[in-house]
Amino acid sequence: MPVDLRSYLGHVELPNPVFTASGCGGTGRELAQFFDVTRIGAFVTRSITMAPRAGRPTPRMAETPSGMLSAVGLQGPGVEVFAERELPWLAERGARTIVSIGGGSVAEYTALARRLAGAPGVTAVEVNLSCPNVEDRGRVFARDGSAAAEVVASVRAATRYDVPVIAKLAPDVADVVSLARLCVDGGADALSMINAPLGMSVDVDTMRPSLAAGTGGLSGPAIRPLAVRCVWQVHAALPGVPIVGMGGVMTGRDALEMVLAGACAVAVGTALFHDPYACQRILRELEELLQARGFDRLADAVGLAHRPAGAGPRNRIDLEESSL
Template sequence: MSTGSRLETRLGALELPNPVLTASGCGGTGRELAQFFDLDRLGAFVTTSVMARPRAGRPTPRMTETPSGLLTAMGLPGPGIEGFLERDLPWLAEQGVRTVVSVAGGSVEEFGELARRLRGASGIAAIEVNVACPNVEDRGRMFAWHPGAAASVVRAVRAHARPGVPVLAKLAPDVTDIVTIALACVDAGAEGLTLINTMEGMAIDTGAAGRPGTLRPALSGVSGGLSGPAIRPVALRCVYQVHAALPDVPIVGVGGVATGLDALEFVLAGASAVGVGTTLFHDPTAVPRILRELDEALAARRIGRIGDVVGLAHKPAGYVPPQVRPEPPAPEPEAGEVKEKTS
């Protein structure tokens, strides 16, 4: 079986040639990554979250490294919907990229307006709803923290988005029960889920190598979003739990994907695709490598199609998917040879 058919996957109605996407906010406008590989090699490019108006983001410092991770508090900088529709989306379309547009807002109305503005634009494969945004009408509490609030945002986007364009809800892990919030988003019209957004954390600058440090929070916003390998076990747990509750809902697994085997873990937990994020900051060529490693991992395990092992970790021990080719039988000994005696 060819590599292409082995890696093909689906996110609801959206067909993808492979399951590797960028994670929102980690691929810039796409122009930055295009220096290192052809973007049409991606399953899809996920944009930085687009808001209604241009934003400069938070003041620096807004990034700091942590053990096995990265803390960021960017503040969603970007050109706003006007600039995105005028410059970024047309450029992505020219590259032949399947584009998933991430949207963010401070109110339900803003989310709905963004979906309405995108309705007439061409070149959009799906919309990802970043519900990990502060709700200005609810004392700044994140939409992602409450099932009703998250559902209201998804419902508004689904109502204004172009019919046939899948809507994915990107959920935050800093909640008591992510399954309840996932159920609410699906009931509100989400055709798929992205799990997970960053986890909230902080670091304090104590200095190093002769530098005394500020002895204050390392980020201007005090706390930020933790990403990278440090959160992969949490992301896998969330994917596994949500897939168990909603086995027919496609999931994009995000959180610390750095190798093909990382991607395979997410698929086995229940993801139909994965997002690559933090690793792109130190290895911008990671996507082609991860695709190659994932294909090699599938071939080594005699897996004919990646879709056949989505959620395999939920199956009982000994279960073999129909498309997994069995080991070939041992060759019969030639005439005159004696089989080795076994006890």
């Protein structure tokens, strides 16, 4: 019997819990060469900004042990081109599109949300809080709970209430649970975690930083334990809030680990750079693992690791054993 893989972000039902991570699936056209983008739970766009951005100078990426450093700098054509060209292409194909947005001020986030509010094909809005606040000496929004909550509240007010708002959190903060709570109090319907923590490497041959920007976001398997910890802590504190877990999800086992820690969905990022079929493969592996463990529904596995031994939901294995 197939597993019921449906996942929910607020009132929005998704057919399965596997998404792309922001910035890792291009515009959707790139991945569509390999699989039907409607077959995954949702396609998450790169972070869209108000104005076009050229991004940071190269080199922008560097391989690290079990991971990758990147400093792309939110390169993109701006919201007008996105809304006129990229979003309609995704909508025409029936993709469930989560639009990630990034801004340098509360006003910019608000303007982005208003521009997208009436656009067809927007399933949810993900608020990238790892952007520098130009009005606060470039301090990243996610490192100031009150500023992050203000951004979320402004986006929530400017977005249609049938479109969930997801706050994307970074782990390199003093207290991720407090940050999550403030974002939910500000109006976030769900949370994404984790955004890439800041890292750096130095090329010992050139004796210079590996990235032109010096520092960059660390992604890949190296950060998965950090991501699982954040998902675990936030789910324990806010068990009713949907969480999209991400950070080094390379296999179905990785995805199941996130789910057991408290995520109702997972996003695949770095894996797509070497395996464009990763989302489909991970979804298949996750379903097989759930079936092997006797689950009828994905929902029964969400946060199961928090429950005392023997207190889990009654699944097919439990029912079969009790009838013997």
